[in-house]
Amino acid sequence: xxxxxxxxxxxxxxxxxxxxxxxxxxxxxxxxxxxxxxxxxxxxxxxxxxxxxxxxxxxxxxxxxxxxxxxxxxxxxxxxxxxxxxxxxxxxxxxxxxxxxxxxxxxxxxxxxxxxxxxxxxxxxxxxxxxxxxxxxxxxxxxxxxxxxxxxxxxxxxxxxx
Amino acid sequence: xxxxxxxxxxxxxxxxxxxxxxxxxxxxxxxxxxxxxxxxxxxxxxxxxxxxxxxxxxxxxxxxxxxxxxxxxxxxxxxxxxxxxxxxxxxxxxxxxxxxxxxxxxxxxxxxxxxxxxxxxxxxxxxxxxxxxxxxxxxxxxxxxxxxxxxxxxxxxxxxxxxxxxxxxxxxxxxxxxxxxxxxxxxxxxxxxxxxxxxxxxxxxxxxxxxxxxxxxxxxxxxxxxxxxxxxxxxxxxxxxxxxxxxxxxxxxxxxxxxxxxxxxxxxxxxxxxxxxxxxxxxxxxxxxxxxxxxxxxxxxxxxxxxxxxxxxxxxxxxxxxxxxxxxxxxxxxxxxxxxxxxxxxxxxxxxxxxxxxxxxxxxxxxxxxxxxxxxxxxxxxxxxxxxxxxxxxxxxxxxx
Numbered sequence: 001x002x003x004x005x006x007x008x009x010x011x012x013x014x015x016x017x018x019x020x021x022x023x024x025x026x027x028x029x030x031x032x033x034x035x036x037x038x039x040x041x042x043x044x045x046x047x048x049x050x051x052x053x054x055x056x057x058x059x060x061x062x063x064x065x066x067x068x069x070x071x072x073x074x075x076x077x078x079x080x081x082x083x084x085x086x087x088x089x090x091x092x093x094x095x096x097x098x099x100x101x102x103x104x105x106x107x108x109x110x111x112x113x114x115x116x117x118x119x120x121x122x123x124x125x126x127x128x129x130x131x132x133x134x135x136x137x138x139x140x141x142x143x144x145x146x147x148x149x150x151x152x153x154x155x156x157x158x159x160x161x162x
Numbered sequence: 163x164x165x166x167x168x169x170x171x172x173x174x175x176x177x178x179x180x181x182x183x184x185x186x187x188x189x190x191x192x193x194x195x196x197x198x199x200x201x202x203x204x205x206x207x208x209x210x211x212x213x214x215x216x217x218x219x220x221x222x223x224x225x226x227x228x229x230x231x232x233x234x235x236x237x238x239x240x241x242x243x244x245x246x247x248x249x250x251x252x253x254x255x256x257x258x259x260x261x262x263x264x265x266x267x268x269x270x271x272x273x274x275x276x277x278x279x280x281x282x283x284x285x286x287x288x289x290x291x292x293x294x295x296x297x298x299x300x301x302x303x304x305x306x307x308x309x310x311x312x313x314x315x316x317x318x319x320x321x322x323x324x325x326x327x328x329x330x331x332x333x334x335x336x337x338x339x340x341x342x343x344x345x346x347x348x349x350x351x352x353x354x355x356x357x358x359x360x361x362x363x364x365x366x367x368x369x370x371x372x373x374x375x376x377x378x379x380x381x382x383x384x385x386x387x388x389x390x391x392x393x394x395x396x397x398x399x400x401x402x403x404x405x406x407x408x409x410x411x412x413x414x415x416x417x418x419x420x421x422x423x424x425x426x427x428x429x430x431x432x433x434x435x436x437x438x439x440x441x442x443x444x445x446x447x448x449x450x451x452x453x454x455x456x457x458x459x460x461x462x463x464x465x466x467x468x469x470x471x472x473x474x475x476x477x478x479x480x481x482x483x484x485x486x487x488x489x490x491x492x493x494x495x496x497x498x499x500x501x502x503x504x505x506x507x508x509x510x511x512x513x514x515x516x517x518x519x520x521x522x523x524x525x526x527x528x529x530x531x532x533x534x535x536x537x538x539x540x541x542x543x544x545x546x547x548x549x550x551x552x553x554x555x556x557x558x559x560x561x562x563x
Contacts, residue, residue, distance in 0.1 A: 006431035026399035029352035036359040
């Protein structure tokens with residue numbers, strides 16, 4: 001059977017050719033091709049995971065932004081509130097001070113009035129005593145004849161003065 | 163390990179895939195061996211009849227022996243002289259000539275009008291050393307040169323009868339040249355690819371490489387990774403080389419004109435070397451589990467008598483079957499296509515009109531077979547690579563019991 005008898009020459013050339021082919025292809029074709037395919041796959045995988053990561057980052061950032069915004073809003077509200085409180089306080093303080101001042105003024109005025117009144121009363125008393133002395137003088141001049149009566153009047157006057 | 167425990171173990175072993183595979187391959191090989199032996203016998207006994215495995219020698223014997231018959235048949239039409247010139251069409255010889263190796267590359271024509279490319283004949287003999295000359299010196303077997311002659315079977319022998327000195331024929335035959343052309347094609351494609359890949363690192367492939375890359379990925383992901391696992395990278399260059407070698411040679415074999423048409427992957431020498439490469443790869447990379455599976459399988463000790471020979475046989479049979487499968491598939495494809503074509507001439511020889519009538523049918527069948535062979539060209543390259551990967555995978559697989 002020629003068909004199933006391997007020819008020595010063909011076996012020889014096949015061995016030589018195939019070995020060379022294997023060595024050449026391994027070194028110069030399959031290694032670089034497989035390496036670059038692997039590299040490309042790695043690049044694609046990396047890009048995809050990077051995209052995924054970026055997306056997650058975006059979502060996170062968005063959330064962060066929102067929370068930041070909310071915080072800022074809260075802070076603004078707090079500031080506003082504080083300002084309002086401050087204003088109220090200032091206004092209140094001013095009012096209190098004004099009231100106190102007014103009260104003080106009032107007291108002083110009253111004191112002054114009292115003093116004036118007291119002075120006026122003293123003046124009046126002095127006037128009255130002078131007047132009464134004058135009256136007494138006149139009375140005395142008139143009724144000195146009646147000694148007894150005079151004595152009584154003087155005593156009465158004196159007791160009244162005391 | 164008692165006998166009671168042994169029996170279920172036996173049935174378990176019989177159902178394991180490797181055992182079954184060995185068993186099937188053993189049966190298949192036995193069948194093949196018997197059929198080869200039987201067919202040789204039948205050819206030997208039917209020497210006078212020009213049938214499927216006819217040789218040139220047989221045809222000539224037939225021609226001379228049936229001279230009277232042939233002359234009588236053609237006398238009315240062409241006369242005796244014409245009948246001598248016109249050789250009777252022998253499909254068996256034609257087909258065998260096409261699928262066998264040759265020292266020259268036949269292009270077209272028959273007999274003295276044939277045109278062929280002479281190829282270098284390289285012979286090594288102890289007495290003469292290395293002898294190199296063109297195969298044209300043989301004049302298609304009609305002339306001897308430097309003491310050598312070409313037999314009708316296409317073999318180089320001594321011109322002198324009875325000289326038994328061995329001739330080592332390492333000629334660049336049709337198959338060698340066809341193989342070199344295919345190898346050159348592979349080199350041009352893959353080296354160009356490697357160059358453009360290193361140049362355009364990380365970018366998508368372009369043009370023709372788009373067609374080749376899926377094949378590489380297919381071999382890597384669907385063939386190698388599934389069979390070998392994490393040790394794939396080590397065997398990728400071998401598997402890719404084997405796949406591309408078989409595939410390109412298969413495809414070239416389907417091209418009927420010059421650079422193609424040779425039956426390279428349908429030649430037993432080629433498939434033998436390929437199988438040898440796989441045999442060596444598998445057994446040189448086999449780990450302790452692989453060898454333990456062969457020499458210390460998990461079966462009762464008394465079973466070793468049966469199992470070990472089968473396992474040892476399986477080591478040889480696996481590559482042997484790889485060799486036969488590729489050879490048989492590709493050769494069969496060539497034979498069928500040539501056979502359909504031969505029908506035209508067989509019927510034409512009976513009656514010219516019948517020949518014309520048969521030809522459309524024959525062409526239709528040949529086209530169909532050609533398409534089928536294109537599938538087979540890929541399929542056989544794939545199957546060879548897949549089985550190689552599986553065998554390698556079985557040899558390097560780590561077991562964790």
